[in-house]
Each structure stands twice: as structure tokens, then as C-alpha cells.
Amino acid sequence: MTDLAGKIALITGASSGIGAATALKLAAAGVKVGLAARRADRLEALKEEIVHRGGEALVLEMDVVDAEAVQAGVDQLVEASGAIDILFNNAGVMPVSEIDELKTGEWNAMVDINIKGVLNATAAVLPYMIRQHSGHIFNTSSIAGRKVFGPGYTVYSATKFAVSAFSEGLRMEVGKKHNIRVTCIQPGAVATELPEQTTNPEKRRQLDAYRAAIRFLDPEDIAGAVLFAAAAPAHVNVAELFVLPTEQA
Ligand code: NDP
Numbered sequence: 001m002t003d004l005a006g007k008i009a010l011i012t013g014a015s016s017g018i019g020a021a022t023a024l025k026l027a028a029a030g031v032k033v034g035l036a037a038r039r040a041d042r043l044e045a046l047k048e049e050i051v052h053r054g055g056e057a058l059v060l061e062m063d064v065v066d067a068e069a070v071q072a073g074v075d076q077l078v079e080a081s082g083a084i085d086i087l088f089n090n091a092g093v094m095p096v097s098e099i100d101e102l103k104t105g106e107w108n109a110m111v112d113i114n115i116k117g118v119l120n121a122t123a124a125v126l127p128y129m130i131r132q133h134s135g136h137i138f139n140t141s142s143i144a145g146r147k148v149f150g151p152g153y154t155v156y157s158a159t160k161f162a163v164s165a166f167s168e169g170l171r172m173e174v175g176k177k178h179n180i181r182v183t184c185i186q187p188g189a190v191a192t193e194l195p196e197q198t199t200n201p202e203k204r205r206q207l208d209a210y211r212a213a214i215r216f217l218d219p220e221d222i223a224g225a226v227l228f229a230a231a232a233p234a235h236v237n238v239a240e241l242f243v244l245p246t247e248q249a
Pocket of ligand 1: 016038062195219
């Protein structure tokens with residue numbers, strides 16, 4: 001097993017949902033967590049909770065679309081902690097709408113945050129991990145990055161297919177050469193704030209109805225999967241984590 005105590009992690013999208021739950025779980029395992037997102041008040045509250053439970057955390061307010069801000073946050077974490085062992089590329093958005101609504105602003109936000117955000121954070125940590133000759137990068141795809149869903153999810157699926165493809169290529173490029181592990185996480189339905197960005201009332205109603213119809217995963221369920229892969233022995237790369245609610249088709 002890899003002992004996680006004393007490791008340093010950066011978690012993007014740590015202000016809610018899966019990111020916040022993973023921050024708590026990693027911190028409980030002794031990992032010092034860099035908490036990244038735009039809502040600094042939420043990050044401060046999470047940091048307080050982590051410290052209250054005996055853990056260590058650093059708030060790094062950033063928009064993952066802003067490459068300079070991401071680099072500054074990563075540099076700050078490494079300066080404060082001496083290393084970066086884990087990157088959890090988790091920040092993401094899913095505004096659901098049908099293609100003929102032409103909500104191009106929402107399409108661009110998904111491309112910028114879900115894809116370019118992953119690239120920005122990866123580029124910021126890689127030089128450090130290469131120098132260390134160790135590291136573990138988690139990228140958050142989705143069940144929608146394995147299969148295209150019905151009307152409304154087309155651009156979201158496209159961004160998550162990109163994340164799945166990037167993860168697989170990245171794993172092949174940095175595994176043997178730089179001793180860096182890459183894990184692609186593909187969750188099914190998780191009970192988080194994700195539906196809240198959907199502006200189409202009918203799509204929002206469908207999302208809420210689905211939430212009521214089956215027992216969703218809790219964010220902690222994905223956090224547990226992340227912990228499992230991070231704690232695997234150094235020679236073991238859990239390349240994919242496809243985690244679904246038992247009731248999800
Ligand atoms: P939440 O909406 O609860 O969390 C999303 C997080 O992303 C928030 O912390 C938000 O913080 C952050 N974020 C969004 N945009 C930016 C940005 N520009 N810069 C920095 N941070 C940003 O949803 P989830 O926890 O569900 O989502 C986490 C990931 O899991 C996403 O990538 C999502 O696509 C994926 N996923 C979720 C599933 C689900 O069913 N919930 C299923 C499959 C995948 P802030 O607004 O403060 O910046």
C-alpha cells in the first residue's frame with residue numbers, strides 16, 4: 001500500500017460535492033489538501049472543518065479556466081508544502097440543454113472548464129511531478145464519457161469523452177517515463193449540486209425526477225474510490241474507476 005500520510009494533494013472543485021467529500025477523506029488519511037475553486041467562502045468553511053478534525057488544508061481560490069491563476073495556486077501549494085503528490089482534476093459543470101437551443105455560452109463554459117481546466121492544472125503540476133519522479137493525477141470523466149446520453153447531454157458528453165481520451169493518453173506518456181499514475185474516474189449519478197447550472201426548466205425537472213427515482217451515489221462514495229486508487233501500491237495504476245449506483249441502468 002502507498003502510505004498517504006504527509007502527501008500533498010491539489011483538488012479542483014473542492015467547494016462542493018465530490019471534491020469537498022474527497023478533500024475530507026484524503027485529509028483524514030493524513031494528506032495535506034490544497035482546496036481549489038472559485039467560491040472562497042465555501043473553501044474557507046471546508047478548511048475549518050478539516051482543521052477541526054485534525055487535518056491540514058490550504059485555500060487556493062482559482063478559476064481553472066485561468067491558466068495563470070492555476071499555475072500560481074500550484075506554485076503556492078508547492079512552496080508551502082515542498083511537493084505535490086496528487087492532482088484531482090474534479091472541477092466541472094453540466095448545464096443540460098438541447099442542441100437546437102444553441103446555448104453556445106454554456107457549450108463554451110463546458111469546453112473551457114471540463115477540458116481546458118483539466119489541461120491547465122495538469123500542465124501546472126507536471127513539471128513538479130516529473131522532477132519528483134512520482135505523482136498521481138485523477139481526471140474526472142463520467143459515465144457520459146463512455147456513452148452518449150439522450151438529448152441534452154451532447155456537449156457535456158463530448159467534453160467527458162475528451163477527458164477519458166486525454167487520461168488514457170496521459171497515462172501512456174507519463175507512466176513508465178516519469179513514474180506518474182493516471183486514474184480516470186467515471187461516476188454515474190452522484191447527489192451533488194451539479195444539476196443546479198441547468199437553465200432549461202424541463203431538463204431541470206427531469207434531473208430532479210431522476211434523483212427522486214433511484215438511490216444516487218453520495219459524494220463520499222467517489223471519495224472512497226479515489227482513496228482506494230491513491231493508496232494502491234506504487235506499482236499499481238488503477239487506470240479507470242467506473243462507479244455507478246446499484247440502481248442505475
Ligand atoms: P458540484 O457542482 O457539486 O461541484 C462542481 C465543482 O466544480 C464545484 O466545487 C465548483 O466550484 C467547481 N468549479 C466549477 N467551475 C469551476 C471553475 N471554472 N474553476 C474552478 N472550479 C470550478 O458537482 P460534482 O461534485 O457532481 O462534480 C464534480 C465532477 O464530477 C465534475 O467534473 C462532474 O462533471 C463530475 N461528475 C459528476 C456526476 C454527478 O452525477 N454528480 C457524474 C459524473 C461526473 P466553484 O463554483 O466554487 O468554482
